[in-house]
Amino acid sequence: xxxxxxxxxxxxxxxxxxxxxxxxxxxxxxxxxxxxxxxxxxxxxxxxxxxxxxxxxxxxxxxxxxxxxxxxxxxxxxxxxxxxxxxxxxxxxxxxxxxxxxxxxxxxxxxxxxxxxxxxxxxxxxxxxxxxxxxxxxxxxxxxxxxxxxxxxxxxxxxxxxxxxxxxxxxxxxxxxxxxxxxxxxxxxxxxxxxxxxxxxxxxxxxxxxxxxxxxxxxxxxxxxxxxxxxxxxxxxxxxxxxxxxxxxxxxxxxxxxxxxxxxxxxxxxxxxxxxxxxxxxxxxxxxxxxxxxxxxxxxxxxxxxxxxxxxxxxxxxxxxxxxxxxxxxxxxxxxxxxxxxxxxxxxxxxxxxxxxxxxxxxxxxxxxxxxxxxxxxxxxxxxxxxxxxxxxxxxxxxxxxxxxxxxxxxxxxxxxxxxxxxxxxxxxxxxxxxxxxxxxxxxxxxxxxxxxxxxxxxxxxxxxxxxxxxxxxxxxxxx
Ligand code: GLN
Numbered sequence: 397x398x399x400x401x402x403x404x405x406x407x408x409x410x411x412x413x414x415x416x417x418x419x420x421x422x423x424x425x426x427x428x429x430x431x432x433x434x435x436x437x438x439x440x441x442x443x444x445x446x447x448x449x450x451x452x453x454x455x456x457x458x459x460x461x462x463x464x465x466x467x468x469x470x471x472x473x474x475x476x477x478x479x480x481x482x483x484x485x486x487x488x489x490x491x492x493x494x495x496x497x498x499x500x501x502x503x504x505x506x507x508x509x510x511x512x513x514x515x516x517x518x519x520x521x522x523x524x525x526x527x528x529x530x531x532x533x534x535x536x537x538x539x540x541x542x543x544x545x546x547x548x549x550x551x552x553x554x555x556x557x558x559x560x561x562x563x564x565x566x567x568x569x570x571x572x573x574x575x576x577x578x579x580x581x582x583x584x585x586x587x588x589x590x591x592x593x594x595x596x597x598x599x600x601x602x603x604x605x606x607x608x609x610x611x612x613x614x615x616x617x618x619x620x621x622x623x624x625x626x627x628x629x630x631x632x633x634x635x636x637x638x639x640x641x642x643x644x645x646x647x648x649x650x651x652x653x654x655x656x657x658x659x660x661x662x663x664x665x666x667x668x669x670x671x672x673x674x675x676x677x678x679x680x681x682x683x684x685x686x687x688x689x690x691x692x693x694x695x696x697x698x699x700x701x702x703x704x705x706x707x708x709x710x711x712x713x714x715x716x717x718x719x720x721x722x723x724x725x726x727x728x729x730x731x732x733x734x735x736x737x738x739x740x741x742x743x744x745x746x747x748x749x750x751x752x753x754x755x756x757x758x759x760x761x762x763x764x765x766x767x768x769x770x771x772x773x774x775x776x777x778x779x780x781x782x783x784x785x786x787x788x789x790x791x792x793x794x795x796x797x798x799x800x801x802x803x804x805x806x807x808x809x810x811x812x813x814x815x816x817x818x819x820x821x822x823x824x825x826x827x828x829x830x831x832x833x834x835x836x837x838x839x840x841x842x843x844x845x846x847x848x849x850x851x852x853x854x855x856x857x858x859x860x861x862x863x864x865x866x867x868x869x870x871x872x873x874x875x876x
Contacts, residue, residue, distance in 0.1 A: 397410060397415070397416045397420070397421065397424070399421070399424050399425060399428065399561050400561050401561070401614060402561070402564050402614075403564070403614055403615055403617070403618055404466075404467065404470050404564060404565065404613070404617075404618040404621050404622070405617070405618075407421065407468075407469050407470050407471075407564055408464060408466075408467075408468050408469065408470070410469075411454060411455070411458055411464065411468055411469035412458055412464050412468070414458060414459075417451070417455045417458075417469075418450075418451035418452075418454040418455050418458075418468065418469030418513055419448060419451040419452055419455055421451070421469055421471055421513070422447050422448060422451045422469075422471055422513050422515065425471045425515055425561075425562060425563065426442065426444065426447075426515070428560075428561060428562060429442070429515070429516075429562050432560065432562075433560070433562060435538060435543065436537060436538050436540055436556050436557075436560055436562075437519055437534075437535050437536065437537050437538065437553075438473075438518055438519055438537050438552075438553040438554075438556045438557040438560065438562055439473065439515075439516045439517065439518060439519065439553065439557065439562065440476050440484065440486060440488075440516075440517050440518065440519050440534055440553070441476075441483055441484045441516050441517040442515060442516035443480060443483050443514055443515065443516045443517070444516075446480075446482075446483075446514060447471070447513045447514055447515050447516075450508060450511075450512070450513050450514065451469060451513045454468050454469045454511055454513070455469075464511060465509070465510045465511040466510045466511065466621055466624065466625055467507060467510040467511045467512040467565075467621070467622070467625060468510075468511035469511060469513060470511065470512050470513065470564050470565060471512075471513050471515050471563050471564050472507055472512040472513065472514055472515065472563055472564065472565050472566060472567070473514075473515050473516055473517070473518045473553075473554065473557045473562065473563040473565075473566040473567075474504060474514060474516070474517055474518060474566065474567050475517070475518050475520050475551050475553065475554045475566070475567055475568045475569055476488060476517040476518055476519065476520055476553070477520060477523070477524055477569055477599055477600045477602075478501040478503065478504060478567060478569070478598055478599055478600075478609070479497035479499055479500060479501045479504065479598035479599075479600075480497070480500055480501070480504050480514065480517065481497065481498060481499055481500045482496055482497075482498070483496060483497075483516075483517055484496055484517060485497050485517065485600065486517075486533070486534065486726075487520070487522065487523050487524070487600045488519065488520045488521055488522040488523065488524075488531065488532040488533055488534060488550075489522045489523055489533055489720075489726075489746065489747065489748070489751070490533040490727060490745065490746050490747075490748070491720045491725075491726050491727050491742065491743070491746025491747055492600075492720070492725055492726040492727070493533075493726050493727050494726050494727065495725045495726040497598070499598065500598060501595075501597060501598020501599060501609075502595035502597040502598055502630045502632055502633065503567060503594060503595060503598070503609050503626045504598065506625055506626050507567070507622075507625060507626065510625040512565075512625075515562075515563055518551075518553030518554045518557055518566060518568075519532050519534060519535075519537050519552060519553030520532060520549065520550045520551055520552060520553055520554070520568075520574075521549040521550035521552065521574075521750075522747070522748045522750065522751050523600065523602050523713070523717065523751055524550040524551075524569055524571055524574055524602045524607075525550060525602065525713070525750050525751055525754055526549040526550045526750060526817070527548060527549045527550070527573065527574075527577060527810075527817050527818075527820040527821060528546035528547075528548065528549045528552070528805070528807075528810065528811075528817065528820075529546060529547055529548070529549040529550065529552025529553065529578075530546060530549070530807065530808075530811055531549070531550070531748055531750045531751075532552075533748055536552075536807060537552040537553050537556050538556070538807070539556065539559075539581060539582060539804050540556050540559045540560035540582065541559060541582060541583055541804070541845070541846065541847055542804060542844075542845070542846055544806055544807065545581070545804035545805065545806055545807065545846065546581065546804055546805060546806070546807055546809075547559075547578055547581055547582050547804070548577045548578030548579075548580065548581035548582065548800075548804065549574060549577070549578060550569070550571075550574040550578075551566075551568030551569060551570070551574045551575055551578050551586075551612070552578050553566075554566040554567065554568035554575075554578065554612050555568065555578035555579050555581065555582040555584055555586065555612055556578075556582055557612075558582070558584045558612045558613065558614060559582035559583055559584050564613075564614070564618070565611055565612060565613045565614075565618055565622050566611070566612045567609055567610070567611060567612070567622075567626075568586065568609075568610060568611075568612055569599060569602075569607055569608060569609050569610070570586075570588040570607075570608050570610060570824075570828065571602050571603050571606045571607050571608070571709060571828060572603075572606065572705050572709060572821050572824060572825040572828045573799075573820075573821045573823075573824025573825060573828065575587065575588050575608075575610045575612065575836070576588055576799050576824050576834055576835070576836040576849070576851060577799055577800055577820065577821070577824055577836070578612075579612055579799070579836040579849055580799035580800050580803075580836045580838075580847065580848065580849025580851075581800070581803065581804040581846075581847060581849075582804075582847060583838045583841075583847030583849075584612050584613065584614060584838065585611075585612065585613050585614065585615060585616055585618070585619045585835065585836065585837055585838070585866070585870075586610065586611070586612045586619075586835065586836045586849075587610040587611050587619045587623055587833070587834075587835045587859070587863075588608055588610050588827065588828070588833060588834040588835065589608055589609075589610050589623060589627065589833055589859060590608075590637075590831060590832060590833040590854075590856050590857045590858075590859065591605075591606075591608055591635070591831035591856075592635050592636055592637035592831075593608075593627050593628075593636075593637060593641075593833070593857065593859070594608060594609045594610065594623075594626050594627050594628075594636070595609070595626075595628075595629075595630030595632065595633040595636045596608070596609060596633050596635065596636070597630055597632035597633040597636075601712075601716040602709070602712070602713055602716065603708065603709040603711075603712035603713055603716070604635075604712055604716065605708070605712060606705075606708070606709060606712070606828050606829070608828075609626065610623070611623055611626070615870060616648070616835075616837060616863055616866045616867040616870050617645065617648055617867065619835065619863065619866075620644035620645045620647070620648055620863050621644075621645055623644050623859060623863075624641065624643075624644050624645055627641045627644075627859075628641045637857070639857055642857075642859065642860045643860070644859055644860055644863055646860075647860030647861070647863060647864050648863060648864055648867050650864060651686075651687070652683065652686050652687060652688055652864055652865055652868040653686065653687030653688070654687060654688075654689070655687075655688045655689070655793045655794065655861065655864070655865060656688070656689045656691065656791065656792040656793045656794075657680070657683055657688045657689065657690045657691070657792060657793070657794055657795075657796050657865065658691060658692070658693035658788050658791065658792030658794070658795045658796070659680065659690060659691070659692050659693065659795070659796055659797070660692075660693050660694065660695045660698070660788065660795055660797055661692055661693070661694055662694065662695050662696070662698035662699070663695075663698070663797035663798060663823055664676075664797075664798075667801045667819075667822070668798060668801050669801060669802045669803065669842075671803070671842045671843065671848065672798050672800070672801070672802070672803065672842075672848050673798070675839045675840045675848040675850065676796065676797070676798055676839065676850050678839070678840065678876075679796065679839045679850045679869045679872070679873075680796060682868070682869060682871075682872025682873070682875075682876075683796070683865065683868055683869065683872070685872065686868045686871075686872065688865070688868070690796075691791075691792065693788045693791060693792060693795065694784075694788075695781075695784040695785065695788060695826065696784060697777065697780045697781050697784050698781075698784070698826055700777050700780070700781065701781055701822070701825045701826040701829060702818060702819065702821060702822060702825060703774075704774045704777045704778055704781065704825075704829060705821065705825035705828065705829055706757070706818055707757075707761050707770050707771060707773075707774035708771070708774050708775070708778065708829070709754075709758075710754040710755075710757040710758035710761060711758040711761045711762050711770075711771050711774075712758070713751075713754045713755065713758050714754065714755045714756075714757075714758030714759045714761075714762065715758070715762070717747075717751065717755055720742075720743065720746065720747075721739050721742065721743070722738050722739060722741075722742030722743075722746075726746070727742060727745070727746045728742055729741030729742040729744070729745055729746075750814070753814065761774075778829045778830075781826050781829050781830055782829070782830040782831065784826075784830075785826075785827075785830045785832055785853075789855045793854075793855075793858075793861050793865075794852050794853060794854050794861060794862055794865045795851075795852070795853040795854075796850060796851070796852055796853075796865070797823055797850075797851045797853065798823050798849075798850065798851060799823060799824065799836045799849040799850065799851040800820060800823060800824075800849070801819070801820070801822055801823065802820075803842050803844075803846035803847065803848060804846050804847070823851065824851070827851075827853050831856060832853055832854060832855060832856055833853065833854045833855075833856070833857075833858065833859050833862055834851055834852065834853045834854070834862070835851070835852050835862055835863065835866045836849040836850070836851055837849060837850055837852065837866045837869045837870055838870070838873065839869060839873060840873065840876075850869055852865050852866045852869065
């Protein structure tokens with residue numbers, strides 16, 4: 397069986413009908429990873445025994461003629477910030493080298509219960525901080541669509557693995573764009589669910605009020621299927637919502653006719669690559685043809701989103717990362733004579749430059765004399781940004797915008813200028829701060845063949861409508 401462009405539906409049908417076996421599919425993926433991931437560097441660890449054990453169970457169910465669960469036999473990869481029992485969990489950091497969590501993240505349990513075959517752990521920026529995957533302590537990931545380019549970050553490995561057919565679907569996390577941006581750079585679908593829709597239990601925290609887990613897939617329907625499996629209340633995560641989970645896959649069969657699509661003018665200003673702009677215009681034209689009503693809207697506080705995000709995300713990170721002290725997890729610096737020297741040395745060798753920069757920034761923003769000027773002010777602006785979206789969503793059902801100002805950039809292009817790298821997040825962080833859902837859908841290519849993504853943003857907990865519109869974009873792309 398060909399594994400290129402293999403969808404979840406195709407896997408389920410093939411496994412259920414006996415055309416192929418889950419064990420065979422897992423082996424085919426491992427073979428491809430062995431052959432080709434040497435140059436991409438997407439997987440940090442493989443969980444072969446666990447994958448083959450689950451695949452064998454699925455094959456036995458198929459032989460017995462049992463009804464197979466939604467993800468039966470689907471090879472899935474997991475970003476290395478999520479816990480898989482007994483497997484390494486480095487979060488892309490040296491400080492967690494050797495750490496193997498004794499439990500599974502809730503999303504991992506849910507995927508496996510739904511029949512997924514978990515292939516291994518995927519490379520990412522250290523503690524999910526970055527936009528290019530160049531901050532990983534285990535080397536950068538290359539973009540499978542253009543090997544001299546970054547795959548985006550921080551979930552670079554998750555996006556690249558789907559794009560390179562090293563998995564049918566993967567999980568990533570998005571704090572300020574880390575699912576949507578790499579999805580756009582690699583030409584795959586990436587979903588940021590509403591804050592609270594998917595459990596964060598077992599996720600190594602970066603910025604807890606922003607962190608979310610979501611899928612990368614080859615098409616919108618697959619994204620709906622994976623989201624359906626991982627969404628819902630979890631008693632282990634107090635911030636997970638008990639709102640019932642909508643039927644996302646079912647929502648896709650409803651027409652988009654009559655839906656109101658807002659185009660936020662602030663997302664189309666200076667700095668937006670003209671080829672991306674043209675691609676978004678094409679997607680909007682496709683939505684009009686499908687019967688959507690397209691109209692301009694304004695999100696007036698957008699220009700404050702980046703500074704607000706980098707105050708809040710670094711403040712939360714400085715607090716969350718204080719637990720890595722050489723005592724409880726992973727690395728411990730040797731030759732320290734006192735306890736405080738051991739803390740300092742461990743953190744000095746264990747953390748990379750970007751993580752240290754953020755701990756410093758965040759500690760400063762939270763310090764007694766500056767708390768009101770930075771942290772409190774940023775929280776106030778966060779409310780204004782959220783209100784912008786609520787006002788827009790009183791007029792329209794979804795928003796359509798770019799994901800990134802440029803297509804995938806070259807390795808090394810932005811590494812010596814952190815502010816340049818932060819500006820990469822200009823179109824993604826506002827949705828993160830507001831807690832709304834978003835998705836990146838492939839929407840053509842540049843003249844140089846680099847993928848372009850379009851972002852569809854939806855109301856809190858309205859992933860169904862958002863995915864419907866995303867699918868309409870996908871369909872109109874295919875028809876072009
Ligand atoms: N690029 C952003 C940052 O560096 C977003 C990262 C993320 O979403 N995890 O913080």
